[in-house]
Amino acid sequence: MTEFSPPKTPPGHVLILGDATPLPLDSGGHLGPFPLAYSTYGTMNAAKSNVILIAHALTGDQVVSGTHPVTKRPGWWDRMVGPGRIIDTNRFFVICANVIGGCMGSAGPAAINPATGQLWSADFPFITIGDMVRAQARLLDHLGIDDLFMAIGGSMGGMQVLQWLRDYPQRLFAGAALATAARHSPQQIGLHSIGRRAILADPHWQDGRYHGTGHAPIAGLEVARMLAHLSYRAPEEFDSRFGRALQDRDQPAYGPGIDYQVENYLAYHGRRFVERFDPASYILITKAMDYFDLAPDGDLAARFVGARTHMFLGAYESDWLYPPAQTQLLADAMARADVVHIHRCYQAIAGHDSFLLEIEPFDADFARFINEMATKRGLPAPR
Amino acid sequence: MTEFSPPKTPPGHVLILGDATPLPLDSGGHLGPFPLAYSTYGTMNAAKSNVILIAHALTGDQVVSGTHPVTKRPGWWDRMVGPGRIIDTNRFFVICANVIGGCMGSAGPAAINPATGQLWSADFPFITIGDMVRAQARLLDHLGIDDLFMAIGGSMGGMQVLQWLRDYPQRLFAGAALATAARHSPQQIGLHSIGRRAILADPHWQDGRYHGTGHAPIAGLEVARMLAHLSYRAPEEFDSRFGRALQDRDQPAYGPGIDYQVENYLAYHGRRFVERFDPASYILITKAMDYFDLAPDGDLAARFVGARTHMFLGAYESDWLYPPAQTQLLADAMARADVVHIHRCYQAIAGHDSFLLEIEPFDADFARFINEMATKRGLPAPR
CATH class of the missing domain: 3.40.50.1820 (Alpha/Beta hydrolase fold, catalytic domain)
Known part of the structure; x- marks a missing residue:
């Protein structure tokens, strides 16, 4: 991390x-x-x-x-x-x-x-x-x-x-x-609030003073991004693009990890995002939007x-x-x-x-x- | 915790x-x-x-x-x-x-x-x-x-x-x-997948072997529940019930925490839920639904x-x-x-x-x- x-x-x-x-x-x-x-x-x-x-x-x-x-x-x-x-x-x-x-x-x-x-x-x-x-x-x-x-x-x-x-x-x-x-x-605020909560709940958040500590609440930011990304797309697109297709397998894995392509897609966007975005900026900017x-x-x-x-x-x-x-x-x-x-x-x-x-x-x-x-x-x- | x-x-x-x-x-x-x-x-x-x-x-x-x-x-x-x-x-x-x-x-x-x-x-x-x-x-x-x-x-x-x-x-x-x-x-799977991810990203998850350790991925389960709860309700209800009302204040707090009533409502449902539900059961049952x-x-x-x-x-x-x-x-x-x-x-x-x-x-x-x-x-x- x-x-x-x-x-x-x-x-x-x-x-x-x-x-x-x-x-x-x-x-x-x-x-x-x-x-x-x-x-x-x-x-x-x-x-x-x-x-x-x-x-x-x-x-x-x-x-x-x-x-x-x-x-x-x-x-x-x-x-x-x-x-x-x-x-x-x-x-x-x-x-x-x-x-x-x-x-x-x-x-x-x-x-x-x-x-x-x-x-x-x-x-x-x-x-x-x-x-x-x-x-x-x-x-x-x-x-x-x-x-x-x-x-x-x-x-x-x-x-x-x-x-x-x-x-x-x-x-x-x-x-x-x-x-x-x-x-x-309120629904838009609620969705943001859940993303923020994922970041704040990450132990690496450190009251927002993580910068320069070598640890950042990246896992929380990934969750926030997965949710945001889902909210940016529409169910009809997911239906036509992914349906219920499994990710690189013929049968469900029967475990806690990724089974379906749509899950992999969201996780991918989470991973990509944290390479270019600061969790504290995410908190600040979502708040600015909620205040709007x-x-x-x-x-x-x-x-x-x-x-x-x-x-x-x-x-x-x-x-x-x-x-x-x-x-x-x-x-x-x-x-x-x-x-x-x-x-x-x-x-x-x-x-x-x-x-x-x-x-x-x-x-x-x-x-x-x-x-x-x-x-x-x-x-x-x-x- | x-x-x-x-x-x-x-x-x-x-x-x-x-x-x-x-x-x-x-x-x-x-x-x-x-x-x-x-x-x-x-x-x-x-x-x-x-x-x-x-x-x-x-x-x-x-x-x-x-x-x-x-x-x-x-x-x-x-x-x-x-x-x-x-x-x-x-x-x-x-x-x-x-x-x-x-x-x-x-x-x-x-x-x-x-x-x-x-x-x-x-x-x-x-x-x-x-x-x-x-x-x-x-x-x-x-x-x-x-x-x-x-x-x-x-x-x-x-x-x-x-x-x-x-x-x-x-x-x-x-x-x-x-x-x-x-x-x-796929949208229903995606929403579940984000909730699971919040639990799996919680350090207390411990590969699912947290039972009996005295620590459980409760913070992750709270995030999952907040998201689930939001998805169980509708924006028109949030509009009429909360609007943009602030929680116990006249002005935004200009901080990372809760400003709006809808945020407090979701957080409350998160807190209540973890008193009565096991995070691993949440993972298992959401998977069963996704497999359906x-x-x-x-x-x-x-x-x-x-x-x-x-x-x-x-x-x-x-x-x-x-x-x-x-x-x-x-x-x-x-x-x-x-x-x-x-x-x-x-x-x-x-x-x-x-x-x-x-x-x-x-x-x-x-x-x-x-x-x-x-x-x-x-x-x-x-x-």
Whole structure:
């Protein structure tokens, strides 16, 4: 059992922000100075009017496209982002920052606190989606970008897009929020809570001060990931993909271990995940998602009133984790608030993860949305 | 952390079966001699024609009705079974046996093997639903009961009823299978596999040989139970019952522990469960459910052909763990096999656990079914 270590040279760029003015946090504390690691793709135009911010999900990071230097696999949305792709890096300047609380170079429990030269470990503060977005706004400030052409994200990335819309509507020309919700439901909180419990119950958790001890609650994180992964897919996909097929055997093993392919699949994703993720980051970020509630008083439309942002909302029929009804609530509120928006629900059997995968009607709709927005923004056609 | 110990005097009766003829197991092994603990309610008539077998679910036991001597709480179907209740113990003789592999007095890892005088622990064989039912048939043989008036069960109890129908149709006048399936789906297997993984990852698991060491994988079992409990309920119930209410606080704690009521609820059910359940039994019984497949070749109707049993099938709309479509497949197969059956799907927001709760239309339908069957069987009206 080894401990996750963040890459010494995280992919892309690292800035130290919040040195002069620490970042205020929703918990009441402050963060600063803090590193923020980000990747960019394409070239910013002189007017800085072609900037797309992509916000990653819970276990994503800033490597959207190209080969991930840690995992050696394609970035998490490589199919979508690149020269000539739907998010065309010949046309747009794409930024993706590792969220604060993350573990791929941005400030988090596994990162070194520039103020002390020591690992943050359990001293890293608990954060919110609002805090993540505030840190991203600091990054734009630093880069001299007044406003975004578009912010795009799915799942927790979608929460960040909605938070941008609520907190900085004047800085957001267009936005796309996929497979997401305006608030975490009790079932969503419950699923996260069980994953956290698996980590906290692992004796290597050591009250969160395991960093640098050579032992980490990896077994607990594997359980959390197996559960999360199951929740990201749909039963109809499991039926067609695995059925009741046994793993490398003709008969059940009649023992406590793995019998079925679906078990092996979940265990595989658990093992892979712990190579690239810090358990304390997992606790922090799932908490940030659970805390997410764009309108605690229930008046979601009031949060959107006055926004001139053009929104795209996408949901997926088999997504039982972020069911389409949650996106419907967003669309209803945007309608009441007169926010121009497109709302689509797609047939797809891969559940929540469908937002990452090729769904032809989504790809067509989304390409059209981006092109129309680019035209509206006066961006030249791609070279 | 303490270890679960089975009650020295389990509720009801305990028989030692399989002494002369060990019970053949689907894994190829044998079990015997083995204890089988069971409870009875009501009085058997002279013709032994009023016997109802109730089969319990994964974490149930033989205490269907009355006060459970271990938990001091009502039995798991107390509302349904008793004098004047729907399963009227003034009219019927009700038997419920703790399944083999269980931990309330029947043979299992936490029980003493009569052949050795030692705890079975990890030497207890892995079993199937077919094995559980075969052990129940031995109990009936011992009691001189040729055939059952009715077998009733929900979830894993429903699997046992279906197994009775397949293996002993001539011994089954009527049957009721609620919130169940003819085979475990890959999602159902996956959910169980994650719970097992939490137990196996607990250092106190000790390769299953923890019994008598004073340490048991209780922390892992708590995680498994939290997940199971979440899967037994439905998101719409969580929405109306908990919403996003915080637990005993006005603001989030901004720490790794419990913030929301739904988290506290799941943790509570985890804690309660480990007081009465053995982790190794949990592993064994979830495996038995995963192995369950009434018709591995897919020809379910062929398994029912010729059965003259009258069946009642009940499903619940919000049950996402055993979705109504699984019961529909059973009904379709019974229709093809000309098995007389009633098939109902009930509106209910409590998910899978709805089968345990008062759902008025179900109660009415089920009372009618039992009465009609009793009349058909020639049983006198209740005193």
